Amino acid sequence: MNKKMLAELTGMTQDHLIFHKDLNCHIHKKIFQPLSDLATHLEKNQFKLHIVSSFRSYEHQKRIWEEKVSGKRILLDEFELPVDVKKIGPTNLLFSILNWSMIPGFSRHHLGSDLDVCDTRKLAPDYQIKLTNEECAAEGPFHKFHAFLDELIENDECYGFFRPYTGLSRGVKPERWHLSHQEVSNSYLSQLSLEVFTNFIDHSDLSLKKEILDHAEIIFNQFIKP
Numbered sequence: 001m002n003k004k005m006l007a008e009l010t011g012m013t014q015d016h017l018i019f020h021k022d023l024n025c026h027i028h029k030k031i032f033q034p035l036s037d038l039a040t041h042l043e044k045n046q047f048k049l050h051i052v053s054s055f056r057s058y059e060h061q062k063r064i065w066e067e068k069v070s071g072k073r074i075l076l077d078e079f080e081l082p083v084d085v086k087k088i089g090p091t092n093l094l095f096s097i098l099n100w101s102m103i104p105g106f107s108r109h110h111l112g113s114d115l116d117v118c119d120t121r122k123l124a125p126d127y128q129i130k131l132t133n134e135e136c137a138a139e140g141p142f143h144k145f146h147a148f149l150d151e152l153i154e155n156d157e158c159y160g161f162f163r164p165y166t167g168l169s170r171g172v173k174p175e176r177w178h179l180s181h182q183e184v185s186n187s188y189l190s191q192l193s194l195e196v197f198t199n200f201i202d203h204s205d206l207s208l209k210k211e212i213l214d215h216a217e218i219i220f221n222q223f224i225k226p
């Protein structure tokens with residue numbers, strides 16, 4: 001993998017991004033048009049696409065990581081219940097964090113092709129968006145929106161976007177709010193190898209670095225490899 005691509009993949013640069021004024025977010029240049037088209041299509045169907053999170057830098061992801069390791073940021077288990085980080089060992093801690101947060105350098109959010117989305121058309125102005133599966137399930141405020149997206153994706157009419165975290169084949173729990181532009185994200189992730197991963201971690205100063213390297217192959221296969 002060349003240097004430019006590695007920098008983009010790992011969130012070390014913003015050269016690949018553009019600001020989308022209407023949607024108020026930084027995204028990969030190549031998804032500007034498909035995302036605009038998706039927003040327009042949703043609008044026509046009575047939904048208002050809201051981007052909760054798009055590009056995230058390495059530094060930002062590292063802040064999340066370190067806050068989860070230290071217990072400063074709430075850590076949820078696979079049932080979305082809080083975990084006491086003081087009571088579990090470092091390896092369990094690592095895998096608990098990996099349920100919901102990726103290791104800095106390997107978040108799909110570095111790519112600019114991946115987005116956390118919801119629909120704000122009928123949302124109360126003081127509603128606090130949490131991004132939980134409960135919000136997306138029946139009775140949840142985003143259920144109709146995600147059901148509509150499901151249909152678009154199923155019919156291959158979602159402008160190239162898909163859901164990478166279905167909870168079926170990967171270690172990461174289902175995240176119905178997370179959309180990815182398949183072609184753009186694959187252009188990066190298809191070049192990623194176990195060697196690139198371990199090399200990068202080896203040169204980092206992340207908390208739980210030793211545990212990550214000890215379980216590098218499992219982590220790579222379960223959580224990172226597309």
Ligand SMILES: [Zn+2]
Pocket residue numbers: 053109115116175177178
């Ligand atoms: Zn996401």
